[in-house]
């Protein structure tokens with residue numbers, strides 16, 4: 099399977115990529131690691147006329163400590179996130195979840211920014227961004243803006259990043275020693291989650307769910323139950339409340355609801 | 368429209384004008400004529416197409432050749448010199464019968480090479496998790512794991528006497 103024809107424009111800086119995006123408009127797509135975009139292009143489910151390659155923009159790949167948060171550049175590959183001591187210490191949930199993305203080859207290519215901009219409710223890192231209440235930095239030609247995790251995922255495979263914008267970095271609040279947990283249920287090694295959850299404890303606990311809606315979602319009802327000091331069994335029992343999980347060849351709606359409750363129970367135990 | 372690329376493949380610089388939609392695996396097989404790298408699934412699931420990109424294992428069916436421009440690629444042909452000794456991992460697959468049909472083997476060898484570059488003495492669990500992206504329809508994986516273990520135990524690649532240790 100070979101993608102349809104396209105023009106290839108490598109960008110050496112974020113500024114250059116944004117100018118190219120403006121020039122080519124809707125016909126263009128940026129490629130980072132290509133591990134979501136290329137499979138779609140090979141199946142001809144995506145047929146961009148222009149590919150803007152941001153993969154070589156080195157200064158968008160970083161993990162930096164800044165005051166109360168750790169900033170992760172959009173082009174940072176899953177492998178670096180997984181092995182980062184700074185993240186293991188300050189945002190361990192993110193480093194751990196990154197180690198569960200696909201397989202080693204996928205983690206050597208895929209980037210955190212690509213994973214988030216793809217906006218797939220079945221992927222792992224959006225749940226972490228929701229659970230940790232991270233902030234996303236988006237740049238356009240007119241400047242940068244900050245978007246809260248809750249406002250980032252807007253529709254099925256749609257995010258707050260507009261066609262002529264780039265995701266630049268993600269800021270994760272440091273969590274110190276606060277407990278966290280990550281549960282991913284899949285049938286075979288290397289598979290995507292059928293359902294999963296990411297939990298970050300703290301003064302404002304966060305519970306991000308994997309594959310429990312048409313967009314990445316948090317379980318607000320369970321979060322509220324957790325904040326109110328309910329027992330684990332009671333928090334877990336409302337994991338799926340208010341959510342509309344999909345039904346597909348891997349699982350039906352009721353099974354996903356059941357899994358959400360079981361996995362949240364495990365995550366909190 | 369074509370795009371000029373320059374890729375170092377097994378130590379040799381390949382310069383070429385290429386259709387940007389060419390996948391790295393096709394560039395390697397069709398343009399470099401290195402057919403050791405296999406296409407199994409073509410959907411980034413099986414790992415048969417695994418090569419090293421700047422030393423890291425990647426699935427070359429899910430990388431554009433243009434994305435590899437300016438980088439180093441190592442394929443299975445780049446492991447041992449044509450008439451030289453096998454690398455430890457290749458010798459390990461020979462000693463421990465790590466293959467049957469051999470279709471998955473180039474990918475296994477490259478993923479195994481990346482693993483041993485990163486972890487000299489991996490545990491069985493580490494071997495299994497590092498080879499998670501490589502499917503084998505023949506061996507049931509046991510012999511593959513043993514082959515990698517053999518390589519880790521013999522970093523100089525010198526074979527044991529036939530019959531010993533198996």
Ligand SMILES: Cc1cc2nc3c(=O)[nH]c(=O)nc-3n(C[C@H](O)[C@H](O)[C@H](O)COP(=O)(O)OP(=O)(O)OC[C@H]3O[C@@H](n4cnc5c(N)ncnc54)[C@H](O)[C@@H]3O)c2cc1C
Nearest residue numbers: 128130131132133134135200208209212213215221222265
């Ligand atoms: C075999 C396989 C298994 C996988 N398993 C999992 C899994 O278990 N869990 C999981 O979570 N993921 C999984 N993935 C997906 C993987 O995490 C991808 O790496 C990730 O989804 C996309 O990252 P990328 O850098 O490759 O993005 P690309 O494919 O390059 O881009 C994805 C989308 O984001 C846009 N984009 C990328 N970067 C930016 C940016 N900085 N600003 C604006 N737009 C941008 C692109 O235009 C495109 O639309 C798997 C992928 C494969 C191939």
Ligand code: FES
Nearest residue numbers: 407408409414428
């Ligand atoms: S052919 Fe590339 S992963 Fe199967």
Ligand code: FES
Nearest residue numbers: 467468503504505
């Ligand atoms: S030896 Fe046949 S697929 Fe692995």
